[in-house]
Structures are given as structure tokens and as C-alpha cells.
Amino acid sequence: MKKLNNYIGGDFINPFSDNYIENINPATGEVFSLVADSDENDINLAVEAAKAAFPKWSSADANFRSKWLLKLANYIENNLEKFAQAETKDNGKPISLSRSIDIPRAIQNLSFFATAILHDKEEAFHTSENVLNYTLRQPLGVVGCISPWNLPLYLFTWKIAPALASGNCVIAKPSELTPYTAYLLSEACQAINFPDGVLNIIHGYGHRAGASIVAHPDIKAISFTGGTQTGKTIASVAAPMFKKLSLELGGKNATIIFADSDLEDAVHTAVRAAFTNQGQICLCGSRILIEDSIYEEFKAKFVEKVKTLKLGDPTDKNTDQGATVSKVHQDKVLSYIELAKQEGGQLLTGGQKVDSEKLPERCKNGFFIEPTVIENLPAYCRTNQEEIFGAVTTLIPFENENEAIEFANSTPYGLSASVWTQNLSKAHRVAAKLETGIVWINSWLLRDLRTPFGGTKQSGVGREGGYEALHFFTEEKNVCVKF
Structure with missing residues (x-):
């Protein structure tokens, strides 16, 4: 039976625990693959790989990062049916939905942010006293992206695309219930020789792998989509560490x-x-x-x-x-x-x-x-x-x-x-x-x-989409020059 291992530093690696989670096809009730049951040891390894990759990736110009994201989008587009079949098998959704919505939207997410970074701008203010203020937006470093099971690749790419486009290196965790298309994405990265360590995909339970991502001191921001109660737990850990938080939670x-x-x-x-x-x-x-x-x-x-x-x-x-x-x-x-x-x-x-x-x-x-x-x-x-x-x-x-x-x-x-x-x-x-x-x-x-995407009250904190997402994954710095 196929094992969905972690993708760290460009390689597929067994979980430290050597434990796996059964992945069940919801339409048949049958186990069809095994998913790495990761813990803090796997997260530590991924963070080290991301930190090693960060200097080169963050200092590259926007065109360099854009081309890599577009390569990834093109790979998915060329293998759309494979990804759609995997999404339906993993999630139980109709194949018509996977073909027309989920996988095309994943392609659009990567393409959109790949090109958006080519058109972003920074503010500058000039005063009459020969003073110029301008704003730098610089990547945060290593960031964590945790996505849900309902729109697996759709929302996985919705998070990682702006993070990567902004120059960050990413530790990403899909839901343990629907990990298959995220695993196929890691295969895509390896197939196109995507830069090692820039995107690391870790599988496992939220209370173990996800919690380790949230608590890791070298992960500077958390972008999470999921249940409101889990969002509260994440906030209780990340907020005292002064991490940036984007929480897209429940709705009624x-x-x-x-x-x-x-x-x-x-x-x-x-x-x-x-x-x-x-x-x-x-x-x-x-x-x-x-x-x-x-x-x-x-x-x-x-x-x-x-x-x-x-x-x-x-x-x-x-x-x-x-x-x-x-x-x-x-x-x-x-x-x-x-x-x-x-x-x-x-x-x-x-x-x-x-x-x-x-x-x-x-x-x-x-x-x-x-x-x-x-x-x-x-x-x-x-x-x-x-x-x-x-x-x-x-x-x-x-x-x-x-x-x-x-x-x-x-x-x-x-x-x-x-x-x-x-x-x-x-x-x-x-x-x-x-x-x-x-x-x-x-x-x-x-x-x-x-357009900005997000909710009020217990539906979340922050906004995703467009420049809101790109700017979330950067730190703003004002530079004031007197000349």
C-alpha cells in the first residue's frame, strides 16, 4: 500500500516515529493509502531545511520566484485529471466538482500570486523638507500553513502560493483526512526540481504535527483554515509568541x-x-x-x-x-x-x-x-x-x-x-x-x-486573497531619508 511520506528539503522522508495513519476513501470505506504520522522531530527537520533555503529564495527577485510558481501551476494543469481523480478518491466529492472547481482553482491560486508579485508596489512619501519616507516589505522567514479537508488542494495552494511568492519558505500541513493531492504536489515539486527546502510538506494529526508547527519558535507566522475551536487553541499558543496569525474559521x-x-x-x-x-x-x-x-x-x-x-x-x-x-x-x-x-x-x-x-x-x-x-x-x-x-x-x-x-x-x-x-x-x-x-x-x-477574503466574530481573524495575503506574509519597514 502506498505510503504518503513527508517532503522535506526536496526528499521524501519517513516520519521519525515510523507510524502511519490509515487514509480512507469516503465513498467506499476502504483504506487506500497510509499517511505519515509526524511529530515535533519531523517539524524540526523541516524547519532546518527551510531555514537553509531561505537566504537564496528570499533574496531572489520576483521574476525568479514567479517562474517557479508558474512551473508548478503548469505541472498541475498538465496532470489535471490525475489530481482530480485523487481529490475525489480522497475527499468523496463528485468528480465533476474536482475537475471544474478544485483543481482549476489550485492552478489559478499559484498562477495568480506568481504574477501578482510582479505588479506589487511599495509606498513612498516625499515632503518639502527634503525628506523621503518609503516602505520596504520583506519576507518573514519560515512560515506555517495548515489547511483543511473540505477543499484540499484548493485551500492548500491558497495558503502556500502567497507565502512562497512573498519570499518565505513554508512548512505546510494538509489535513490527515485528505492528504493525497498535497502529496502529489510534493511529487510535482520533485519532478520540476523546485528549489529544495523552499516548500516542505508534513503530514499528520493536527494535535501532534499541527501543534508542533504552531509552537515552533522559528516559525514566524501561522495561516490556518479550519474549525473555530482549533483556531482558539492556535491563537492561545501563537499570540503569546507574537506570531502573525491569519485564521479562517467556521461559518453559519x-x-x-x-x-x-x-x-x-x-x-x-x-x-x-x-x-x-x-x-x-x-x-x-x-x-x-x-x-x-x-x-x-x-x-x-x-x-x-x-x-x-x-x-x-x-x-x-x-x-x-x-x-x-x-x-x-x-x-x-x-x-x-x-x-x-x-x-x-x-x-x-x-x-x-x-x-x-x-x-x-x-x-x-x-x-x-x-x-x-x-x-x-x-x-x-x-x-x-x-x-x-x-x-x-x-x-x-x-x-x-x-x-x-x-x-x-x-x-x-x-x-x-x-x-x-x-x-x-x-x-x-x-x-x-x-x-x-x-x-x-x-x-x-x-x-x-x-478581493479580501475572511470573516468577522468567530469566523476568523485577518484577510486572505490579493495583496492582503501577500502583505500578511511580509514585515513592513519604514525607511526615512533626509537629503
Whole structure:
């Protein structure tokens, strides 16, 4: 069985412990590879490799770093199907999603930051007293990037690309649940002779390998995407060490449907927003707020549309809904469905594991959940306040604009929201009052990589994307010259 070893200093290296974690295909329940179970010894080795590579990489001009990142992007593009198949096998998502979203976006991440560094600028201020102030942005050194399991290569590259482009050397850890495409990326680095030690990929558990990255004194910044509780733990360790922190955490996002919206478009997109990637995207619209006067009409159309989603083998190009990422996560999502029933919720569709008899033979032991829609729950109940991160959404009626805003802002989270109305003034007014980092108007998940990405409240600290990300991975220095 294939072993996914660490990539350190340009070489593949067994973990110090010589222990491995079973990597399970969520669609079949079968172990298909073994993942290095790393600890602080592996992190120490990676940090030394990164420190050795840093002087040359950080002092190289932007064109040099840009060319290497573009080479990496081109390698993935030339092997897109291989990466897409690996992503689907590892994560359980439909192959159509891996081919059209996950892997193309990983390519775009590398390409975008590779070219962005060629157009960055530094500020200068000249006064009448013959004084010039200018700003230098210099790389931090060795940085840590820890990415989640829901969009494995997509979010892995979203972190490492700006860090590398800015001149840092990186210790990166993918989720132990979905390490395969990060491992393929390390193979890509070796295939193109990417400079040794610049990118080091360490596998293992968060509480061991991830915690060692966060605590290492020579790692100057941490960029993390994942759960809010883990983010709190990271902050408690990194903040007293005065490390730079970028935390992209949980979400409980609202989709707000006003009576004057384009109802057909709103229904179609709300289904996508709720159930894309089995609802396992931090930006998914897991609460749908609907104006009273169109509630019944929207509900009927929405549920009808959800029932048409094809659930099954992720390798089938016609599959809409694949497998939940793991048995543990499947159990968590199912527990929230039971909680919703206890809180008085009424199931409109879904609500249970998929009967194995309805699945292809190879998927009978997979972790599948029916897309679930629930109504009759109060806005402030646990089901509507806590992040479920699965194929579950709730329908909540509202009377007026102020109540919609109140309900949308009621959770501890503040990542994103989408607003559906044809009244432009209302759209701007509501967007300004929503306590989120991102608001989509009559759309969902349209991402321009130049724009800042991140949330408020317990959805995180800092912003990623565009120059926000590049500048996070640098230290600003003001130089004042009198001449």
C-alpha cells in the first residue's frame, strides 16, 4: 500500500516515529493509502531545511520566484485529471466538482500570486523638507500553513502560493483526512526540481504535527483554515509568541430571499449554496431566510429541486452529491439532524444515511447522507446557531427587512451571506448591516482572487486573497531619508 511520506528539503522522508495513519476513501470505506504520522522531530527537520533555503529564495527577485510558481501551476494543469481523480478518491466529492472547481482553482491560486508579485508596489512619501519616507516589505522567514479537508488542494495552494511568492519558505500541513493531492504536489515539486527546502510538506494529526508547527519558535507566522475551536487553541499558543496569525474559521451563513427576488434564480442558486460539496464548504448557505409572503412558494420549489439531486458514486460524472468526508463527520452531521427533531424541526426531505441498497456496489460501505431540509425551527435554536458543516439546511421565515438582518446576524459567526432582491437600494442597505466579511448580491461563491477574503466574530481573524495575503506574509519597514 502506498505510503504518503513527508517532503522535506526536496526528499521524501519517513516520519521519525515510523507510524502511519490509515487514509480512507469516503465513498467506499476502504483504506487506500497510509499517511505519515509526524511529530515535533519531523517539524524540526523541516524547519532546518527551510531555514537553509531561505537566504537564496528570499533574496531572489520576483521574476525568479514567479517562474517557479508558474512551473508548478503548469505541472498541475498538465496532470489535471490525475489530481482530480485523487481529490475525489480522497475527499468523496463528485468528480465533476474536482475537475471544474478544485483543481482549476489550485492552478489559478499559484498562477495568480506568481504574477501578482510582479505588479506589487511599495509606498513612498516625499515632503518639502527634503525628506523621503518609503516602505520596504520583506519576507518573514519560515512560515506555517495548515489547511483543511473540505477543499484540499484548493485551500492548500491558497495558503502556500502567497507565502512562497512573498519570499518565505513554508512548512505546510494538509489535513490527515485528505492528504493525497498535497502529496502529489510534493511529487510535482520533485519532478520540476523546485528549489529544495523552499516548500516542505508534513503530514499528520493536527494535535501532534499541527501543534508542533504552531509552537515552533522559528516559525514566524501561522495561516490556518479550519474549525473555530482549533483556531482558539492556535491563537492561545501563537499570540503569546507574537506570531502573525491569519485564521479562517467556521461559518453559519444566511441566504436571504426577499419577495422581490428572481425566484427561479434564487431557488437554483440556494440549492447550490446549501449542498455543493455535500455542504462541506465554509461558505455554504446553511440557513435560508425567506420573506413570509413567498415562503410557501419558495419552499415547494426548493424542496422539489433538492429531491432531483443525484446522490451516488463520486466517480460518476453525473453525480451531484458524493460522500461525507469520514465516518466521524457523518455521525456528527446525523447527530445534528436528530437534535433538530428534538428542537421541533420538521423534515421536508432527507434526514438519514443513504440506504446501501440505493448505492452502487463499490459504495455500499461509504459515508453518504441524504440532502436534508428542515423547517419550523426557531432562529435562535442550536441547529440554527451552531456550524453543522454538512448536507443540512434550514428554512426560516421573516416578516421584514429588519427581522431578516436580526436573524442573519444572530449567530456567533460572520463569514458570508447572500442577499436576493431586485431592489438595488435594499441590497446595498442590507449588505452594509450584515456582520460578515463577504456579501453576495443575487449570487453565491463568485470569487475574484484580488478581493479580501475572511470573516468577522468567530469566523476568523485577518484577510486572505490579493495583496492582503501577500502583505500578511511580509514585515513592513519604514525607511526615512533626509537629503
